[in-house]
Amino acid sequence: MSFADRHAQALELTAAAGADVLLCADPANVHWLTGLACEIETGPSPFAPGPLVLLSRGEPVRLIVSDDELPATLPEGVATLSYEGFTTGPLDGPRHAQRLVGEALDGRTPVTDQFDGLGPALLDARAVKDALALAELRRALAVADAGQAALRAIGDDAIGASEIELFSIVRGAMEASAGTRVPVLADLVSAPRTASMGGAPSDRLVHDGELILCDLAPRVGGVWGDSCATIAVGEPPAAARAAHARVTQALDRAIDAVRPGVDAAALDRIARGADLDYPHHSGHGIGSSYHEQPRLVPSATGSLREGMVIALEPASYAETFGVRLEHVVRVTADGCEVLSRHRLELS
Amino acid sequence: MSFADRHAQALELTAAAGADVLLCADPANVHWLTGLACEIETGPSPFAPGPLVLLSRGEPVRLIVSDDELPATLPEGVATLSYEGFTTGPLDGPRHAQRLVGEALDGRTPVTDQFDGLGPALLDARAVKDALALAELRRALAVADAGQAALRAIGDDAIGASEIELFSIVRGAMEASAGTRVPVLADLVSAPRTASMGGAPSDRLVHDGELILCDLAPRVGGVWGDSCATIAVGEPPAAARAAHARVTQALDRAIDAVRPGVDAAALDRIARGADLDYPHHSGHGIGSSYHEQPRLVPSATGSLREGMVIALEPASYAETFGVRLEHVVRVTADGCEVLSRHRLELS
Numbered sequence: 085m086s087f088a089d090r091h092a093q094a095l096e097l098t099a100a101a102g103a104d105v106l107l108c109a110d111p112a113n114v115h116w117l118t119g120l121a122c123e124i125e126t127g128p129s130p131f132a133p134g135p136l137v138l139l140s141r142g143e144p145v146r147l148i149v150s151d152d153e154l155p156a157t158l159p160e161g162v163a164t165l166s167y168e169g170f171t172t173g174p175l176d177g178p179r180h181a182q183r184l185v186g187e188a189l190d191g192r193t194p195v196t197d198q199f200d201g202l203g204p205a206l207l208d209a210r211a212v213k214d215a216l217a218l219a220e221l222r223r224a225l226a227v228a229d230a231g232q233a234a235l236r237a238i239g240d241d242a243i244g245a246s247e248i249e250l251f252s253i254v255r256g257a258m259e260a261s262a263g264t265r266v267p268v269l270a271d272l273v274s275a276p277r278t279a280s281m282g283g284a285p286s287d288r289l290v291h292d293g294e295l296i297l298c299d300l301a302p303r304v305g306g307v308w309g310d311s312c313a314t315i316a317v318g319e320p321p322a323a324a325r326a327a328h329a330r331v332t333q334a335l336d337r338a339i340d341a342v343r344p345g346v347d348a349a350a351l352d353r354i355a356r357g358a359d360l361d362y363p364h365h366s367g368h369g370i371g372s373s374y375h376e377q378p379r380l381v382p383s384a385t386g387s388l389r390e391g392m393v394i395a396l397e398p399a400s401y402a403e404t405f406g407v408r409l410e411h412v413v414r415v416t417a418d419g420c421e422v423l424s425r426h427r428l429e430l431s
Numbered sequence: 432m433s434f435a436d437r438h439a440q441a442l443e444l445t446a447a448a449g450a451d452v453l454l455c456a457d458p459a460n461v462h463w464l465t466g467l468a469c470e471i472e473t474g475p476s477p478f479a480p481g482p483l484v485l486l487s488r489g490e491p492v493r494l495i496v497s498d499d500e501l502p503a504t505l506p507e508g509v510a511t512l513s514y515e516g517f518t519t520g521p522l523d524g525p526r527h528a529q530r531l532v533g534e535a536l537d538g539r540t541p542v543t544d545q546f547d548g549l550g551p552a553l554l555d556a557r558a559v560k561d562a563l564a565l566a567e568l569r570r571a572l573a574v575a576d577a578g579q580a581a582l583r584a585i586g587d588d589a590i591g592a593s594e595i596e597l598f599s600i601v602r603g604a605m606e607a608s609a610g611t612r613v614p615v616l617a618d619l620v621s622a623p624r625t626a627s628m629g630g631a632p633s634d635r636l637v638h639d640g641e642l643i644l645c646d647l648a649p650r651v652g653g654v655w656g657d658s659c660a661t662i663a664v665g666e667p668p669a670a671a672r673a674a675h676a677r678v679t680q681a682l683d684r685a686i687d688a689v690r691p692g693v694d695a696a697a698l699d700r701i702a703r704g705a706d707l708d709y710p711h712h713s714g715h716g717i718g719s720s721y722h723e724q725p726r727l728v729p730s731a732t733g734s735l736r737e738g739m740v741i742a743l744e745p746a747s748y749a750e751t752f753g754v755r756l757e758h759v760v761r762v763t764a765d766g767c768e769v770l771s772r773h774r775l776e777l778s
Contacts, residue, residue, distance in 0.1 A: 111474050126616040126650070127458050127471030130722040172712055172728040178546040199525040248611060252603030259595050263634035269473040270612075287610035303473070365519055375477040381519040 086216040087159035090117055090209075095141050097205045098195060106202060107185070107194035108137040112372035113206055116217075118147045118162050120155050121306030125267045132169035132177030138188050148184050150177050211369050211377040212391040217307065218414065221371065221393055224302060224309030225412055225424045230261035231300045232313050232426035235272075242290045242317045247272050250296070251285035258302050269301040269308070269374050278314065278406040281364065281399070292318040295405050295430075299397075301374045308374040310395040311424045312410035316431040320405075327400040327407045328430040334360055334398035335409050335428070338367070342394070342413055342420035348384035355380065355398045362408075367396040370412065388415050393423065433563040434506035437464055437556075442488050444552045450542035453549060454532070455484040459719035460544045460553055463564075465494045465509050467502050468653030472614045479516035479524030485535050495531050497524050558716050558724040559738040564654065565761065568718065568740055571649060571656030572759055572771045577608035578647045579660050579773035589637045589664045594619050597643070598632035605649050616655070616721050618646040625661065625753040628711065628746070639665040642752050642777075646744075648721045655721040657742040658771045659757035663778040667752075674747040674754045675777040681707055681745035682756050682775070685714070689741070689760055689767035695731035702727065702745045709755075714743040717759065735762050740770065 094117060098106040108114055111122050117137050123129065132150030139145050145162045149155075150169030158164065165188065167180035195201045213221065234257030235242075235250060242250055251272045259266055271282025275294040282299055290296065299312035314328065338355040355366035369376035370393060378386055378394065388394075392415045399408035409428050413420040441464060445453040455461055458469050464484050470476065479497030486492050492509045496502075497516030505511065512535065514527035542548045560568065581604030582589075582597060589597055598619045606613055618629025622641040629646055637643060646659035661675065685702040702713035716723035717740060725733055725741065735741070739762045746755035756775050760767040 124474035125472050126614055126648075126721065130720050170711075172710070173730050175726075246607070246610075248606050248609075249603070251612070252599065252606055256596070256599030256603065259599055259632075260593070262595075263593075264595060265598070265617075265631050267473055284612050285606075301473075363519070364517075373477050374473065379522075383520050 086214045087117070087119070088161055089214060091139060091145055091161060093209045094139050094206065097202055097209065098139065099141070101195045101202060103193070103195035104140055105189060105192045105194040106139040106197070108197040109134065110197050110203070112210070113137065113197045115306035115372040116210055117145060119159050119306065120147060120149070120153070121303070122153055125265070129169070129177075131175055132167070133181050136181065136185060138185065138194070146188050148181055148188070150181070207377050210371050212389050213371060213393050213414070217371055218393070220305055220307035221309070221412070222423060224304040224307045225311065227258045227261045227266060227302045227304050228300045228309035228311040229424060229426045231255065231258040231302065232298065232311055233257070235296070235298050236313070236315060236427060240317060242296065243292050244289060246287045246289050247274055247285035248287055250290070254298065254300065258300070262302070262304050266302040266304055268303070271297060271299040273297050275405045279401055279404055281401060281406060281408070290317055293320060294318075295320055295324055295407065297406060297408055299408065299410065303374070306372060308370050310370050310374065310410060310412055311426050312397055312408045313426055313428055314407040314409065314430065320430065323402065324405050324407065325430060327402060327405070330359055331398050331400050331407045331409050332428065335396060335411060338396045338398060339411065339413060339420060339422060342388065342415055343418060344390045344415055345387055347387045348378040348380050349382060351388065352380040352382055352384060355396065360398055360400055362399040362401060364399070366398055367394050369393060370395050390415050390417055433561045434464070434466070435508055436561060438486060438492055438508060440556045441486050441553065444549055444556065445486065445542060446488070448542045448549060448552075450540070451487055452536060452539045452541040453486040453544070454541035455544040455553075456481065457544050457550070459557070460484065462653035462719040463557055464492060466506055466653065467494060467496070467500070468650070469500055472612070476516070476524075478522055479514070480528050483528065483532060485532065485541070487539075493535050495528055495535070497528070554724050557718050559736050560718060560740050560761070564718055565740070567652055567654035568656070568759070569770060571651040571654045572658065574605045574608045574613060574649045574651050575647045575656035575658040576771060576773045578602065578605040578649065579645065579658055580604070582643070582645050583660070583662060583774060587664060589643065590639050591636060593634045593636050594621055594632035595634055597637070601645065601647065605647070609649070609651050613649040613651055615650070616648040618644060620644050622752045626748055626751055628748060628753060628755070637664055640667060641665075642667055642671055642754065644753060644755055646755065646757065648717075650721070653719060655717050657717050657721065657757060657759055658773050659744055659755050660773055660775055661754045661756065661777065667777065670749065671752050671754065672777060674749060674752070677706055678745050678747050678754045678756050679775065682743060682758060685743045685745060686758065686760060686767060686769060689735065689762055690765055691737045691762055692734055694734045695725040695727050696729055698735065699727040699729055699731060702743065707745055707747055709746040709748060711746070713745055714741050716740060717742050737762050737764055
């Protein structure tokens with residue numbers, strides 16, 4: 085009854101905000117409330133706006149969606165209001181959607197899932213993963229693992245290849261593993277680009293003795309995996325080996341420190357230790373979005389709760405190279421379980 | 432002076448709508464007005480809303496954008512208002528953007544680029560391509576050509592491969608050609624899936640004697656290419672050969688008929704001829720969006736203008752297979768130039 089619990093949580097938050105109706109447009113909330121992983125890879129559709137979800141106590145959850153994206157099945161408690169999207173007639177998707185929302189609201193003013201509405205509260209509700217989310221995360225992480233394994237398998241054949249060629253192999257492995265296309269947020273950079281934390285794969289050619297930093301976040305069925313490894317092609321500089329060892333220790337420290345009740349800010353400090361000072365978070369939640377609560381940053385205020393799923397990603401960036409390593413863990417009653425299974429060694 | 436002309440057109444439309452200010456959020460309009468090809472492949476960012484553009488006569492065009500997406504260069508006449516996106520501090524991107532928009536509007540109420548604002552008028556303005564757009568389209572179409580060539584080069588080795596494996600090769604070829612990642616809208620389906628017009632590549636395995644329908648729309652630097660071919664693996668059914676010949680004739684008929692002044696609806700009829708009755712358009716404009724004006728549909732009301740760039744894609748769908756062929760043409764003073772260069776033969 086995962087979805088019923090999610091709906092109940094969303095309705096409680098809506099009532100606490102003094103509203104009768106919640107209207108969600110964020111694809112992450114649409115997925116969390118209905119299971120629909122809407123199209124995102126090609127930007128806004130010229131045929132219809134993205135799916136919307138409307139919740140109100142005592143009514144079925146309404147998924148307002150064009151027939152282009154109508155899901156084959158829906159969880160119990162969710163009903164669709166669908167309209168014509170792609171057509172050889174006039175393209176009136178936005179107008180249709182607006183009319184259906186208006187009819188469903190029936191004069192009521194909704195609270196939305198934007199940042200000045202229930203956005204932050206829903207983000208918080210999504211932070212603790214239920215059984216369904218956990219199963220989806222395991223699947224997404226297995227797909228990320230397949231991508232990391234494919235890069236590692238290339239070995240010294242990466243010499244002379246471009247970053248974008250390597251990425252095509254990596255993405256191909258992930259999509260073969262998923263059996264379908266998967267949106268991917270990714271860094272795939274080679275030295276000296278590794279020094280700048282990341283970036284999109286380019287036509288830069290990889291040379292002997294360089295590092296490759298590969299951070300893969302594939303979205304599988306609406307949930308995002310995440311993983312990062314930094315590997316050497318040939319023999320890397322000694323300083324890179326030392327940095328890799330420090331980051332490995334930092335990741336181990338962070339994993340050892342994860343348990344319910346630990347402050348997110350404290351975990352961030354533990355990961356950085358005395359010797360690392362990277363300009364990004366030490367980690368973050370993942371789920372229906374690729375960056376969720378908790379955020380492991382110096383300014384964080386909350387603490388870890390059992391069931392949270394957190395990507396831990398300490399790093400070390402020098403002038404000419406950078407190393408980042410990432411594992412995803414689930415907070416258990418007394419520690420954590422490491423969910424990602426990719427290898428982390430430098431070579 | 433392409434961008435200056437685009438800005439002038441947008442300002443005229445704004446004035447005609449009785450407004451002082453235009454606020455654009457559609458990535459296609461953002462690209463057309465500023466050259467910025469914003470991130471779309473991974474959906475809404477948790478760090479910042481997408482770029483916005485604000486135009487008002489006598490003011491520079493304002494691009495309101497997080498520092499995550501700040502472009503390295505901007506066209507003359509465009510100034511940025513940027514704000515902090517990704518940070519280890521509080522993620523206040525939406526609030527920052529809202530504040531900057533409020534300050535730039537300074538009490539004025541903008542007309543937007545939504546469907547009930549200037550959306551349709553801007554779509555119409557974008558339909559005739561200037562020299563810059565044409566150069567970008569040629570590049571995007573060359574990338575699509577590389578994808579089609581890669582699929583054709585696989586030949587009978589496609590037997591036993593899955594659709595998604597073939598797509599990875601095709602996409603890899605496109606990204607190698609572009610030297611960077613490219614968002615791709617694509618159909619890649621094998622018989623009997625070709626009978627249903629298209630769909631995302633799946634884990635279905637291709638067999639000897641089957642058709643593969645491959646429709647590729649890569650976005651390169653903010654502009655979308657488009658191309659479709661249907662190829663046979665091994666010896667296809669005779670009926671498929673006959674259908675392919677009919678669709679080839681339809682595409683030739685349509686190309687021959689393209690010239691300024693031709694009604695879009697008439698061109699649609701010419702493409703369908705007496706023997707084809709596909710349930711989609713006969714073609715559509717492409718540019719900063721993958722589906723623009725003119726639409727070649729029975730209900731179309733406008734006519735072709737010189738400088739329009741149109742994807743023509745007649746098809747034939749039978750019970751067990753389908754064939755679709757597509758070329759992209761530019762409307763010239765007295766006919767058209769075919770811009771796409773991929774091969775169309777069945778085998």
